[in-house]
Amino acid sequence: MISVPGVITGADVAADLRVDCDVVVVGSGAGGATMAAELAAAGVSVVLIEEGGYHQTESFGAQSVRALRTLYRDGGGGMAIGKPSVLFAEGRCVGGSTVVNGGMSWRTPPPVLARWAAADGIRDIGEDAMAPFFDEAEAWLSVAEQDPETIGRDSELLYAGARSLGWRIVANRRNQLHCAGTNNCNNGCPTGAKRSMLVTAVPRALAHGTRLYADCRVERVTLDARGRAAGVTGRFRGQDGRRGSALSVRAKVVVVAGGAVQTPALLARSGVKPAARQLGRNLAMHPNANVIAFFDENVTGWHGVHQAYQVREFQSDGIILTANNLAPPMLAALMPGHGRELGELMAGYNHVVTAGPLIEDSGAGRVRTLPGLGAQVFYQLSDRDAARVVRGVELTATAMFAAGARRVLLPVDGAPALHSLDEVRRLLAAPVPARALRVFSVHLMGTARMSEDVRRGVVDSYGEFHGVHGLFVCDASLFPGPTGLNPMLTIIALAVRNARYLRDRCGDYSL
Amino acid sequence: MAKRVLVRFTEIVCPPGASAERVLAEFELLAAALRPGARWMLLAAFAAFDQGARLYPAARGRRFARLDDQVADAYLRKVLGRGDGVAELVERLKGMVVMCYYELPEAKAAIGYAPEPYIAMVSRRRLERYGDDIRAAES
Numbered sequence: 278m279i280s281v282p283g284v285i286t287g288a289d290v291a292a293d294l295r296v297d298c299d300v301v302v303v304g305s306g307a308g309g310a311t312m313a314a315e316l317a318a319a320g321v322s323v324v325l326i327e328e329g330g331y332h333q334t335e336s337f338g339a340q341s342v343r344a345l346r347t348l349y350r351d352g353g354g355g356m357a358i359g360k361p362s363v364l365f366a367e368g369r370c371v372g373g374s375t376v377v378n379g380g381m382s383w384r385t386p387p388p389v390l391a392r393w394a395a396a397d398g399i400r401d402i403g404e405d406a407m408a409p410f411f412d413e414a415e416a417w418l419s420v421a422e423q424d425p426e427t428i429g430r431d432s433e434l435l436y437a438g439a440r441s442l443g444w445r446i447v448a449n450r451r452n453q454l455h456c457a458g459t460n461n462c463n464n465g466c467p468t469g470a471k472r473s474m475l476v477t478a479v480p481r482a483l484a485h486g487t488r489l490y491a492d493c494r495v496e497r498v499t500l501d502a503r504g505r506a507a508g509v510t511g512r513f514r515g516q517d518g519r520r521g522s523a524l525s526v527r528a529k530v531v532v533v534a535g536g537a538v539q540t541p542a543l544l545a546r547s548g549v550k551p552a553a554r555q556l557g558r559n560l561a562m563h564p565n566a567n568v569i570a571f572f573d574e575n576v577t578g579w580h581g582v583h584q585a586y587q588v589r590e591f592q593s594d595g596i597i598l599t600a601n602n603l604a605p606p607m608l609a610a611l612m613p614g615h616g617r618e619l620g621e622l623m624a625g626y627n628h629v630v631t632a633g634p635l636i637e638d639s640g641a642g643r644v645r646t647l648p649g650l651g652a653q654v655f656y657q658l659s660d661r662d663a664a665r666v667v668r669g670v671e672l673t674a675t676a677m678f679a680a681g682a683r684r685v686l687l688p689v690d691g692a693p694a695l696h697s698l699d700e701v702r703r704l705l706a707a708p709v710p711a712r713a714l715r716v717f718s719v720h721l722m723g724t725a726r727m728s729e730d731v732r733r734g735v736v737d738s739y740g741e742f743h744g745v746h747g748l749f750v751c752d753a754s755l756f757p758g759p760t761g762l763n764p765m766l767t768i769i770a771l772a773v774r775n776a777r778y779l780r781d782r783c784g785d786y787s788l
Numbered sequence: 789m790a791k792r793v794l795v796r797f798t799e800i801v802c803p804p805g806a807s808a809e810r811v812l813a814e815f816e817l818l819a820a821a822l823r824p825g826a827r828w829m830l831l832a833a834f835a836a837f838d839q840g841a842r843l844y845p846a847a848r849g850r851r852f853a854r855l856d857d858q859v860a861d862a863y864l865r866k867v868l869g870r871g872d873g874v875a876e877l878v879e880r881l882k883g884m885v886v887m888c889y890y891e892l893p894e895a896k897a898a899i900g901y902a903p904e905p906y907i908a909m910v911s912r913r914r915l916e917r918y919g920d921d922i923r924a925a926e927s
């Protein structure tokens with residue numbers, strides 16, 4: 278049992294529940310928790326529902342597989358079907374992906390905002406219009422660069438390599454209050470220094486009277502006879518993991534913030550369909566790939582912050598490079614080989630830097646709901662994006678060798694260990710088929726995109742579903758396209774903006 | 789999934805000396821976190837992998853679980869090298885099993901990974917250096 282005022286978990290509920298509120302928010306990640314906190318602070322009665330569990334900072338440790346089981350959806354093993362398939366991970370816990378992400382907090386690049394405004398007619402989305410919301414979000418998230426003593430050797434090596442090549446490299450801005458540099462971001466921050474929603478927006482929402490129901494999967498959004506949003510129905514997960522009690526919420530406004538996979542899936546199974554059939558389409562993923570570089574020196578990459586820098590030299594080409602240490606279970610899963618060979622590679626764990634590109638993608642995936650399988654992601658890496666991945670891999674290897682790496686393993690099926698940049702270039706000079714690339718993603722966006730054009734978009738400029746009064750979307754599904762950078766701050770700033778829009782129109786929704 | 793197949797798979801994919809029982813205890817917990825559809829796909833692929841060994845000439849009609857180390861290793865390499873859907877799922881299964889192996893304390897210790905003392909040390913340092921700042925911001 279959790280004894281935090283306002284928090285009700287599956288273990289606390291013995292019978293079916295019916296509750297009333299002004300606004301029900303589905304999902305407690307960056308968008309949902311922010312929306313809940315903003316509306317609750319404005320005096321609105323809010324119910325916040327989270328499918329995952331309520332895990333507090335004290336419970337976070339260095340057990341990666343345990344974290345995958347308890348803090349991530351599907352044990353962190355999402356897979357978008359395509360050639361290649363793309364592994365992806367999403368948080369599923371109170372605080373959502375902000376509990377397990379790296380905390381990079383970047384404003385949306387102004388050209389991206391301009392593109393969204395031009396292509397989809399989105400209002401109040403320009404750099405100047407968004408600036409106050411970014412300012413606010415950065416203030417309460419304590420967004421800042423790292424204290425210098427927390428920067429690890431793996432990040433220093435990426436920095437040294439990039440600088441020796443004359444590349445532009447910037448210090449990461451992260452939502453952290455004097456991050457200790459535990460390198461445990463992906464397992465939940467054990468100090469609470471990372472200002473995830475768990476320790477910021479959720480407590481703020483609770484302090485303003487929000488009721489939080491954890492361990493509860495929302496099954497449907499309900500509409501009234503006039504086709505307006507009327508609430509949600511869901512089901513708690515009992516202590517033994519089985520179906521628990523039912524939850525029925527009656528509300529004047531429904532905000533869906535389950536992320537770019539679950540949001541379109543929930544709306545689709547609720548029978549809410551936009552005229553333009555765009556729901557679930559236009560998925561962008563920011564494909565990542567990892568180069569594993571071995572150094573003679575003891576790197577001990579787990580001493581120091583998760584990611585301290587980003588190479589921005591190639592940002593205009595849709596490529597940024599980062600170094601992010603992986604805990605042994607994650608690195609082992611990426612390593613080629615098995616048995617003794619795997620053991621020998623992993624014996625060099627403390628001499629490894631894992632680094633790689635994040636790609637601003639041009640491909641478009643789709644979320645579909647399949648009988649028996651639930652929400653399934655389909656995504657095909659386009660030829661252009663595959664070429665970007667290959668180029669990003671080569672650039673990463675270039676930086677690693679410039680920093681003194683002795684050999685690298687590339688994220689290409691069947692590629693041998695390579696001992697020089699010449700070997701890398703020779704290997705990549707031949708066409709690399711997209712299906713041979715090993716890519717993954719932690720940024721899923723765009724499946725309920727904003728557009729004032731009902732033929733292109735699912736929701737309007739402020740996240741309200743076209744044609745369904747009182748139904749809002751508030752997560753990365755909103756994005757009309759990829760941001761090219763870590764999306765968390767964009768989600769939060771849009772949530773603040775859209776919450777203010779809703780607050781200022783309380784009368785329209787009888788709030 | 790037949791436990792014997794999983795034990796054999798664990799013995800082949802993990803570094804020598806792994807305790808298959810303990811790896812599998814972790815694996816079962818992790819597999820339970822997968823959604824049913826994904827779990828079903830993995831199990832189906834694994835069953836196909838096990839029985840498919842019968843068609844591998846060096847296996848001489850035996851399933852994977854009954855192969856000796858050398859033949860089992862060669863068969864696994866052959867399947868992973870095919871690059872088809874089964875290979876992808878077996879690769880994923882391999883990834884899950886080795887993840888579970890490197891979750892074990894002795895496997896972490898063997899490669900010099902000891903995060904708990906480090907986390908405790910830097911957490912103390914944070915409070916010593918910035919305690920006032922942190923308390924002010926959190927109040």
